[in-house]
Amino acid sequence: MQAAALAGPARHHETAYNQIVRGDARSVLRNLPGGSVDLSFWSPPYFVGKSYERDWSFSDWQQLLQDVISCHAHILREGGFMAVNIGDILCFPDESMPRYQANNIRGKVNSVTREQVLEARRRHPDANRKELGRLLGCSEQTVQRRLENNNVRGGKHQTPTKVLLTGCMLAEWAEQVGLYLYDRRIWHKDPCWANSRWHSNSYRAVDEFEHVYIFVKPGIVEYDRQRLSDDEWSEWGSRGVWQIPSVRRNCRHEAEFPEELAARVIRLLSPEGGTVIDPFVGSGTTTFVAKALDRQWLGIDMDSNAVATAVERTHASW
Ligand SMILES: C[S@@+](CC[C@H](N)C(=O)[O-])C[C@H]1O[C@@H](n2cnc3c(N)ncnc32)[C@H](O)[C@@H]1O
Incomplete structure (x- = not known):
């Protein structure tokens, strides 16, 4: 010492x-x-x-x-x-933790909900995301985000904490x-x-x-x-x-x-x-x-x- x-x-x-x-x-x-x-x-x-x-x-x-x-x-x-x-x-x-996701329900740029997207897909099973977007009046990206829940703060690629x-x-x-x-x-x-x-x-x-x-x-x-x-x-x-x-x-x-x-x-x-x-x-x-x-x-x-x-x-x- x-x-x-x-x-x-x-x-x-x-x-x-x-x-x-x-x-x-x-x-x-x-x-x-x-x-x-x-x-x-x-x-x-x-x-x-x-x-x-x-x-x-x-x-x-x-x-x-x-x-x-x-x-x-x-x-x-x-x-x-x-x-x-x-x-x-x-x-x-x-790393071993399942990912949790945050869905910020206020302040969304587009008000289309996940349920609406799912319903549109059920009615039009052959439509791609772009076509679903056109039907719902939103972008293809919004459709994808609602389906995959990936508008997630913290990032879907980051290790969850x-x-x-x-x-x-x-x-x-x-x-x-x-x-x-x-x-x-x-x-x-x-x-x-x-x-x-x-x-x-x-x-x-x-x-x-x-x-x-x-x-x-x-x-x-x-x-x-x-x-x-x-x-x-x-x-x-x-x-x-x-x-x-x-x-x-x-x-x-x-x-x-x-x-x-x-x-x-x-x-x-x-x-x-x-x-x-x-x-x-x-x-x-x-x-x-x-x-x-x-x-x-x-x-x-x-x-x-x-x-x-x-x-x-x-x-x-x-
Ligand atoms: C949280 S700080 C302590 C701050 C202190 N309570 C003060 O008021 O300034 C932790 C300290 O532990 C020292 N430290 C880290 N590993 C150590 C080790 N193996 N042996 C002795 N000191 C260590 C760091 O250099 C650091 O100064």
Whole structure:
């Protein structure tokens, strides 16, 4: 493992913590002391074509997440948490899926219906499409479209897509190594219109929420009501939906999550002075916030630019 920076006096685990490390999360996590982590909070690549995942197959992506989850069985302390921020994959291409078709019933240039075309063909079984068009007062192309249902947005030649739920996979991989889904929150961000090519025509919703899945390693979970104020408990600590605007600028990292999200997870799920890690640290949001909240911290990323950003940001924390 390659240590990119050391910061501040470490309270324990001096060699491992309070640094940003460049490397593959799997090899770095395997070298951490067992039972030393109170909270691991991370947002992995989502398999949606970002630059750092462009060359991966779906099974590469699954293997990475499964391996990273399995490393947590050893490094989490008993009663410790692994919190994963992830979205569902909204347009997952699936070759094996039968094609579904969208028939936009408003705004057709020609009002001739499929039923009318079928009826005309029944009455004139020898007529070709051009002749049927003449009979119905429409073009040959309209006849063909009505018959083949191929005026389909998304294109009849493109691979159909479906929604892929990520939480089920995470929960399955976690249970395989003895971590259990303890809680989940919805992070309601603002709508991401750019990712929502389909919403206007297909009834698909715009992309406006993600999940935080919270897994526990069985043991004694220490509850401390004083961690949040009464107002904070009622406003978000005990609430299932967190309304936090997403990070709009992309200058630091193309998939940065908001400091407020990290702050809530860290304050809720780790004690002061505890150890918080992020194996996909990106621009260093988790480490920046963890340090500011007086936790020990460790960030890992395989990308050298992300590491440089995380180092600079975490060192600058207040
Ligand atoms: C969704 S981003 C994390 C963004 C971060 N939460 C933030 O606020 O900036 C995922 C990060 O995982 C990193 N990554 C991808 N594969 C990795 C691996 N095998 N080991 C470590 N980091 C990896 C990418 O370089 C990217 O920075």
